Amino acid sequence: MKTTVSIKASVWKYLRNLISVKHNMLLVVFLFTIFFMPDSNLFAQTPTHNGLTYDAAGGKKLDLYIPTTGTGPYPVVLWIFGGAWMAGSRNDQFPKDLFSMLGPKGIAVASMDYSYSSAAKWPTQSQQCRAVVRWLRANATKYNLDPDNIGAAGMSAGGHLAAFLGTSNGVKTATSGSVTMDLEGAIGGNTEYSSKVQAVYDMYGPANFLTMGNSCNGKTSNMDHMGASSPEGMLIGGAIQQNQDKAKLASPTFFVSEDDPPFLIQHGAQDLTVISCQSIELDSLLGKAFAANKKEHKLYLPNQGHGFAATVNKDTVISFFVRNLLKPKTAIHISTTNQAKSASIVSVSGTQLTLFIQEAVSLTVFNVNGSVVTRTRLLPQNTFELNSFGSGLKLCKLETQSGDKFNVNILCP
Template sequence: MTAGQVLKGIEFFHPGGATPLLLDLYLPAGSDAGCDTGADAGESGFPAVIHFHGGGWRMGERSSLGPTVDGFGLSPIEQLVEAGFVVASADYRLTDAATFPAQLLDAKAAVRWLRAHAADYGVDPGRIYAWGDSAGGHLASLVGLTARAATDGATDDDVAAVAAWYPPTDLNRMGEQARPDAVARADDPGSREALLIGAQPADAPDKAKAASPLTYVHPDAPPFLLVHGTADRFVPVAQSASLTEALESAGAAVELLLIEDADHMWQLPDGTQAAARQATAATIDFFRRQAQKH
């Protein structure tokens, strides 16, 4: 990484009865850092991306994109910073500490914190975006679709665009959409999805619906980029396809990139980094284009 500072472990939210939640803040060196993407500071500050990690809502850590992607050494977060973005990668409560909607409330708190401190870090408050992988993609999608919703009585949690890698989007249908060779299914006893909502989805369809981004699609949704591998054995590719169809039907802007033969965390049969590279490049290009619109 050639640009700027990394500020580790900044407290952004302290939920009642829980440990404080932290974020890592990655700052570009400046508008003259040599990036040619057009995503520089401008008069109002740098565009910013808030990242939420994956891990099935039960594990994982901020600033990680999962062991496989991290192992590739591509450093997508650092690439975004070098492209002229501030990046904040935020904690959220895992399912051993709280069930949904705690995770969404935490994600929204991260957005509000960054907007409240935009001037401190040279961020343009009108160009804040959300990005996540797997469970983090689920949260990024919910953040984008439930902006200013009265989930916790607070506002100013809107984002200007969302990129989500292989996100769960419809918890009620995940089990039936699973591949025959699925590693995990939402309707398995004690599944990640069951731990998230505190019940088996089939036994609590209303809870599953409330935790599903598909539920909140509306015409004024921010632009979306959904990226999914066609051979995903953890989150069925139909989850991204369904959300894409719903957003298109509502008249919202959405782009769907399907990467052939890619499993979860961009694993390919030949073991190469090609899928991860394609997903990273598409994500940076998407945010660059969004930043240039404003």
């Protein structure tokens, strides 16, 4: 850090000397951009298609980042910017960073405008997000997108909107008490297309407006979330406690069900803007809803505050979208000392592998280099995540109490 500050100080001294030389002004601007704009990326990804209109009446646009890997059609992740529903832009760094991660895997990224709360109240923002999903499906052939595999992602207020897209999947109108809201709307048309998404990545988004003011693990938010002039109050048009039905109809937690798509949630453990218990609560509800169908839901609490980059735990983010949007198949080959058991030893569904052995088994997993990845003891009917092995070829050696030995070669996605 000291080295970086020293370098910047030296460069700034050099720039001041250059400023007096008129013909060097362009060079000054160039170097200033590199050294004194830490949030910028001079060589950042640029949209393949910039400023595509999804809502002509409202003047709302989106950008598309299309991979050059493979031939498509490409799954697409819709990025939704943050900014307390009061600020922000589809042109910020986040969709560029996301595409730098997903583009090489063959996944496109879209980044959308939506209305600030100063211009429109909830559920306008829900309707706009759904309008973009429908637009992506309606224009899938034109832009070489896969209409069956669309994800949503966002940070802070955008994380809330992405999570809301996921938990309210397919719910067009909703009622709480005396309040009924049209969550779908008809913005931009294309109403013959579905607005459902197949995966959600939520970065530290508000999840339950009614509990936003609560303390969490000894931490309390450093800003008001309950008053009429709070970000949440501005969004729904009034103080939260005086508008509880409206608050419920804007909260992802209110809509959680077994029909929701897989979720990946990241929330900084040190976040004092949106307390991490918001994501803990959402993940807990998803766990209960997914108990029977075993859908994926994962919560990570990195030692971060509010606003960390999309590239935190990037391998986890990449593998989440690869699994749930590209959906690669898992290849398995079994060799054993007991051929009679080989046909019924293992079952794979998605990324869940279940062992059908009526006795305890010792399991050793090796990677392609022969190094031990893990050793464990499994009980009968034990199920575990293939993804816990990491991607690539793995050799699983299993030995039963009765002496039967099994080698299971697994190509993990």
